[in-house]
Amino acid sequence: MNRLSAFFILITASILIVTGCGKEKKQREFAQNTIVYDTQLPNNEAMAKYLADCNNNYFNHPKNRFASKTRATDFEKATPPKDAKKYVEWKKAIGDEWLFAGMTEKSIAAYDEAIKKAEAEKIKGDLLDEIKYMKAVAYMRLGEQKNCIALHTAESCIFPIQQGGWYQVTDPTKVAVDLWLEILKENPDDLTSMFLLNIAYMNLGQYPNGVPAEYRINPEEFKSSYDIGRFVNIAGNLGIDFITASGGVCVEDFNNDGNLDIIASGWFLNEQVKVMFNNGDGTFKDVTETSTLKGITGGLDMKCADYNNDGWMDILIPRGAWWNDFGKLPASLIRNNGDGTFTDVTYETGLMEHLYPTQASVFADFNNDGWLDIYFGNETRRDTEKYPCELFLSDGKGKFKNVAKEAGADILCFAKGVAASDYNNDGYMDICISSQGTENFLLRNDTGKNSGKIKFTDVTKEAGVGLPIKSFPVAFLDFNNDGWQDLTIQTYDAENCDYDNAAEYFNKPVKGEYSILYKNNGDGTFTDVTKEMNMQVAMTVMGLSFGDLDNDGWMDIYSGTGTPNYTSLVPKRMFRNNEGKSYQDITHSGGFGHLQKGHGIGFGDVDNDGDQDVYEDMGGGYEGDGFQGAFYENPGISGNNWVSLQLVGVKANKSAMGSKVKITVENADKSTRDIYVEVTNGGSFGVNSNRLEAGLGKAVAIKAIEINWLGPNQKQIITGVPMNSFVKITEGEAAFEILPLKCYKFAAMPMDTMMMHHGHQM
Secondary structure, rough: OOOHHHHHHHHHHHHHHOOOOOHHHHHHHHHHHOOOOOOOOOOOHHHHHHHHHHHHHHOOOOOHHHHHHHHHHHHOOOOOOOOOHHHHHHHHHHHHHHHHHHHHHHHHHHHHHHHHHHHOOOOHHHHHHHHHHHHHHHHHHHHHHHHHHOOOOOOOOOOOOOOOOOOOOOHHHHHHHHHHHHHOOOOOOOOHHHHHHHHHHHHHHOOOOOOOOHHHHOHHHHHHOOOOOEEEEEEEHHHOOEOOOOEEEEEEOOOOOOOOOOEEOOOOOEEOEEEEOHHHHHOEEEEOOOOOOOOOOOOOOOOEEOOOOOOEEEEEEOEEEHHHHHOOOEEEEEEOOOOOEEEOOOOOOOOHHHHEEEEEEEEEEEOOOOOOEEEOEEOOOOOOOOOOOEEEEOOOOEEEEOOOOHOOOOOEEEEEEEEEEEOOOOOOOOOEEEEOOOOEEEEEEEHOOOOOOOOOEOOOOHHHHOOOOOEEEEEEOOOOOOOOOEEEEOOOOOOOHHHHHHHHOOOOOOOOOEEEEEEEEOOOOEEEEOOOOOOOOOOEEEEEEEEOOOOOOOOOOEEOOOOOOOOOOOOEEEEEEEEOOOEEEEEHHHHOOOOOOEEEEEOOOOOOOOOOOOEEEEOOOOOEEEEEOOOEEEOOOOOOEEEEEEEOOOOOOOOOOOOOOEEEOOOOOEEEEEEEOOOOOOOEEOOOOOOOEEEEEEOOOOEEEEEOOOOOEEEEEEEOOOOOOOEEEEEOOOOOOOOOOOOOOOOOOHHHHHHHOOOOOO
């Protein structure tokens, strides 16, 4: 058994302890959420108090594997074992928890004590090897903390590391290099250690020549088949590089000024939701305090939509994912008041009924009544009570009711992603659920065949979309522009993540599953086209979204990768759509290969220049693994045309969510081409702008825009729309409005701030 396998077995064992395998009743007695929601307090205060109480009296329990500080302290309070081997294991456990808590130097001290005791007692084998391995990981992490975080630059952790990301505080990483070399002498086939050694040398500015040839990644591996231009991470310039653990993001216009704002979350219950309004001049303003959301915390993901049809985008924050019995937490439905403030309306809308662990949710109008409903994909474990998925229908008066059981949508699974789209073009929104560890689910919406009464049918097997088994994010997108929504279900294989990532760069066989791209055949079935589309890439994916980076009219895909383990430094992957014929990996040419854990992703034209920029929430699953978010500015080198559409529903839901659009353009040779887009949040982890930002390639004119409004299912054709413009189209109105949105350049980083970010003093 190699060290990496031992590491995963130890992690798995800790999970089993926490989830109460064989001790279910005892676990649930102390893990049951009995926190009281105070209905006498104003909405936001009531939810803020509830979340704080949950954090203090519920989450921070030594049996919760993500409460690392509490666990470390609890371990240290225990009486040291008298047995030598158990003492070493105890010290190692303390070191692990301090590492996960972010107290890296304390973890190193604990590992040193464990090694000293083991050597004195002549304890050898896997246990000692594992402690030395974790010590190398700790020194690697210490280097990240002292450089990538404390002295953060635009190039920090962008793989392969360029000069701007080279470390200034080098001692911890030099120690890590020595430890990796020692480990590789004992196990020269340890691909994960080999990969991490290359990263360490890159951070020291010594790659490639400094890396021993037998361990070196060939620089040819970083070549991309297409050069889309470098997307520079300018989050620091704009002050939106706030540090969170894993979390979600919404890139959306929340104050209706025509400029896209950014709202982001971190998943721990002591992490404040951040609200950043776009000033429309290349800068952002932190309005968290004045937004009245102070105390609203937590959330591994976020969704936004206009749930009450008042013309203002609202927010949904699901909570509790991965936390098992400690995740019995409500989602927050947050109403946009239209004056820069927000109100938590979870209780008054009936959503406090939802108290199951989840991050998977989606807004859609499932019964075509013109009001958005909410579907939650909940996490059911095999060894505890069942948490069925939930479907909350809107009554159009501000209330929601769970009708999942009668609708046939109360699926029992460990749901990690949920997406909604009308895949069979019958006018009703269907649901895809990724189920970690079992086959996935495709639920066909048969409401139209059921006299308007909500009904779903599980058609997974006949559609052929059950795989991959170890799945996570999911998204519907029409990658080949044929008018039928295709589907990608991406894999999360934590056990094989680090090995497979390294194997990809060393050209070795992988052990885990590949993500799958399914082509919609237009007859209710799908075909796996992953290999022929050049998407068969080993990656463990959490975040997922899509957009059109170069405005060529073909949807590109961005995958945020990693696991909670500190060894999971897995480059994010960006894939450019090559006219629907194949995907090109542009990760490295575009500068998207961030090594930190990638979660919520949002595409949006934030500077109103006609091309999409990308925000990604970074940070891991442990308390000590927070990291700065990244914002990639689109260099806009394609020269392609575009149009940005703001659709306003009347009979359809106000934000036109789920409505489909066909844009017919004319080319220079007088030929025509159809481009298909849908109003959607994007992928299942993060939120794209609700505006339809459609690339038109080298088209010379827009001949027609055909809209199929979801709900009434009525087609509307608009002509005369100019290219390279922002256009507002209201359902049923022949005339359209050109929006006078201002294009601007992002602000440069002030010199004093730049010096601080680069670790210099003025």
